[in-house]
Amino acid sequence: MFEAISNNPYRNLRAPRVGLRRLRPALPALIFLFVFMVVPLSSLLLLSVTKPETGLGNYISLLGDATYARVLLNTFIIAALVTLVTLVIAYPVAWLLAILPSRVSQIFFAIILLSMWTNLLARTYGWMVLLQRTGVINRALMGVGLIDQPLPLINNLAGVTIGMTYIMLPYVILPLHATISGIDPAIMQAAAITGAKPRQIFWHVMLPLSLPGIGAGCMMVFVMALGYYVTPALLGGTSNMMLAEMIAQQVQSLLNWGLGSAAAFILLAVTLVFYAIYVRAIGLGRVR
Amino acid sequence: MLLNLNRMGPGRYVLYGIGVLTALFLLLPVAFIAALSFGSSQWLQFPPPGWTLKWYAAIFNDPRWVESIWTSVKVAFTVMVLSIALGLPAAFALVRGKFPGRTLLHAFFISPMIVPVIILAIALYVFVLKFGLNGTFIAFVAAHLIVALPFSVICIVNSLEGFDESTEKAAIVCGATKAEAIFRVTLPAIRLGIFSAALFSFLASWDEVVLGIFMASPTLQTLPVRMWTTLRQDLTPVIASVSTLLIALTIVIMIITAFLRRRYAR
The missing domain is CATH 1.20.5 (Single alpha-helices involved in coiled-coils or other helix-helix interfaces)
Structure with a gap:
C-alpha cells in the first residue's frame, strides 16, 4: 500500500496552492523594498510635517512664497515645453520610420538606441561643450554669418530644452512608431477613394488614429521631465531652476530637510496624479 | 497613400x-x-589642433578615476546578482500565484520606476545618514538595487508568462522533483529573460547618477559620481575620454544583444 503511494508518478504534482503561501517567494523582494523604499519615503513625509516645527508650515511657505512658487511654475513650463518640442520632432520621424523600408529604418533605430543607451552624463557633457559660448555651434553660426555675437545657449532655458529634448526623443518616437505602424492603410485608402485630400486624410484620419501613441509618449516625457535633475542642473541656469534641483539644494546644501521633503512630496503628488491619468487613459497593461 | x-x-x-x-x-x-x-586641446577646441591619447592615459594614471571605475563595477555586479536573486522568485510568485492583491503587488514592484529618482535619493540620503551608512558599499548597493529590481521583475515576468507551466508539470509527472523541474526545465527555458534581467540590472546600476550623488562620500564614489563632481568644476577633456569609453561599451553591448536576439529568434 505504501509502496503503491511512493510509486505514484503523480506524487510530486501537488494540487495548485491557493492563498498567501504562493506569495512567499516574493517576500525577500517585498521586505527589501519595504525597508529601503517605503520606510525612507514615509520618514521623509514625516520630516516634511515635523521639521522645523510640527504642522503644514513647509507646504504653506512652498506654495505661498514667490520664489518657491516660481520654481514650481518653471518646472511645469519647462516640462511642457520639452514635451511639445519633442512631439513636434518625433511625429514626423515616427511616421517616416513606419514607411521606410526596414533596412533603412533599422539603421535609424540603431542610432536611437545608441543615443538612448549612452551614459546620461556623457550626453550632457557633449551638449555642455557644444553649446558653450566658444562652442562649435556658436562658431559655426558665426562662421556662416548668421550671427555676430555668440548666442547664450547654455545655463538658460535654451540649454535645458535642447538637452532634455535630446534625452526624451526616443521615448516619444518609439511608442508613436508602434501606433503609426499599427494603422491599417486601408482606412486611409477608403478616405482617399471617397474623395478626401491628403491634408484632410492626415487631420481627420491619421492624426486621430495616432492619438494613443501621442498620449502615451507625451505623458511619459512630461512626467519624466517634471522630476529631472541632472540635465537641468548642468545645462540650466539659476533663474530657471527646476523642482528637483531645488529639493537637492534644500536637503544637501542648505540642510533644510523639512522644506526639501515637503517639496519632494509636492513633486511626488503631482507625478502620481499625472501617472494615474496616464493609467486611466491607456490601461495598466500598456504601462508594463 | x-x-x-x-x-x-x-x-x-x-x-x-x-x-x-x-x-x-x-x-x-x-x-x-x-x-x-582624441583632440590635444585642453580648451576643447574643435576641430582639434592635433591628436593625442593623453586624456586616456590621464584616466589610468589617476588612482581616483581607476578606483571609481572599480567601485562602479563591484556595485553593479553585486546589484545584478541580488536583483536576480530577489526578482526571480518574486516573478514566479507574480506569474503563478493566485492571491488577492497580485496586481497591486506587481505595481508595487515596478513603482521605483515611477517615483522620481531625486525623491528616492533624498529619502535614502536622510535614511542612511541616520544609520551612519553614508559613503558605504552597502548604501550604494541598496540604492541601486531599488531602481534595478523593476527591470529584473519585468523581464522575468514577461518570459515566464510566455512559458507553458504544463511543460514543468510534465517533467514532474516523469519523476522529477519540483526543484529539479524548475532548475532543469523552467529556468533554461526562460534563460533569455533572466539574461536580459541581469543585463538591465547591471546597466541600471552602472549608469545611475542621482542616487550615487547622494550616497557618495569623498572616499567612495562610483564612476558617474566622479564624472558629476568633475563636471561641476570644469569641462576637462578627461571626461570626453571617459565618456568615449562608455560609448564604446554601449556599442559592444548593443552588438551582443543584437547577436543574441538574432540567435534566439530562429
Whole structure:
C-alpha cells in the first residue's frame, strides 16, 4: 500500500496552492523594498510635517512664497515645453520610420538606441561643450554669418530644452512608431477613394488614429521631465531652476530637510496624479 | 497613400529632411565627444589642433578615476546578482500565484520606476545618514538595487508568462522533483529573460547618477559620481575620454544583444 503511494508518478504534482503561501517567494523582494523604499519615503513625509516645527508650515511657505512658487511654475513650463518640442520632432520621424523600408529604418533605430543607451552624463557633457559660448555651434553660426555675437545657449532655458529634448526623443518616437505602424492603410485608402485630400486624410484620419501613441509618449516625457535633475542642473541656469534641483539644494546644501521633503512630496503628488491619468487613459497593461 | 512612400508625393521629402536632421541631432553629441577625446586641446577646441591619447592615459594614471571605475563595477555586479536573486522568485510568485492583491503587488514592484529618482535619493540620503551608512558599499548597493529590481521583475515576468507551466508539470509527472523541474526545465527555458534581467540590472546600476550623488562620500564614489563632481568644476577633456569609453561599451553591448536576439529568434 505504501509502496503503491511512493510509486505514484503523480506524487510530486501537488494540487495548485491557493492563498498567501504562493506569495512567499516574493517576500525577500517585498521586505527589501519595504525597508529601503517605503520606510525612507514615509520618514521623509514625516520630516516634511515635523521639521522645523510640527504642522503644514513647509507646504504653506512652498506654495505661498514667490520664489518657491516660481520654481514650481518653471518646472511645469519647462516640462511642457520639452514635451511639445519633442512631439513636434518625433511625429514626423515616427511616421517616416513606419514607411521606410526596414533596412533603412533599422539603421535609424540603431542610432536611437545608441543615443538612448549612452551614459546620461556623457550626453550632457557633449551638449555642455557644444553649446558653450566658444562652442562649435556658436562658431559655426558665426562662421556662416548668421550671427555676430555668440548666442547664450547654455545655463538658460535654451540649454535645458535642447538637452532634455535630446534625452526624451526616443521615448516619444518609439511608442508613436508602434501606433503609426499599427494603422491599417486601408482606412486611409477608403478616405482617399471617397474623395478626401491628403491634408484632410492626415487631420481627420491619421492624426486621430495616432492619438494613443501621442498620449502615451507625451505623458511619459512630461512626467519624466517634471522630476529631472541632472540635465537641468548642468545645462540650466539659476533663474530657471527646476523642482528637483531645488529639493537637492534644500536637503544637501542648505540642510533644510523639512522644506526639501515637503517639496519632494509636492513633486511626488503631482507625478502620481499625472501617472494615474496616464493609467486611466491607456490601461495598466500598456504601462508594463 | 500617406503610409506609402512611393505614393506620397513631394511631402515625403519633408519627412526625409526631418529624418536626416533628427538622426544627425541624435548622433551629434555622441560623435562629437568621441572626436574630442582624441583632440590635444585642453580648451576643447574643435576641430582639434592635433591628436593625442593623453586624456586616456590621464584616466589610468589617476588612482581616483581607476578606483571609481572599480567601485562602479563591484556595485553593479553585486546589484545584478541580488536583483536576480530577489526578482526571480518574486516573478514566479507574480506569474503563478493566485492571491488577492497580485496586481497591486506587481505595481508595487515596478513603482521605483515611477517615483522620481531625486525623491528616492533624498529619502535614502536622510535614511542612511541616520544609520551612519553614508559613503558605504552597502548604501550604494541598496540604492541601486531599488531602481534595478523593476527591470529584473519585468523581464522575468514577461518570459515566464510566455512559458507553458504544463511543460514543468510534465517533467514532474516523469519523476522529477519540483526543484529539479524548475532548475532543469523552467529556468533554461526562460534563460533569455533572466539574461536580459541581469543585463538591465547591471546597466541600471552602472549608469545611475542621482542616487550615487547622494550616497557618495569623498572616499567612495562610483564612476558617474566622479564624472558629476568633475563636471561641476570644469569641462576637462578627461571626461570626453571617459565618456568615449562608455560609448564604446554601449556599442559592444548593443552588438551582443543584437547577436543574441538574432540567435534566439530562429
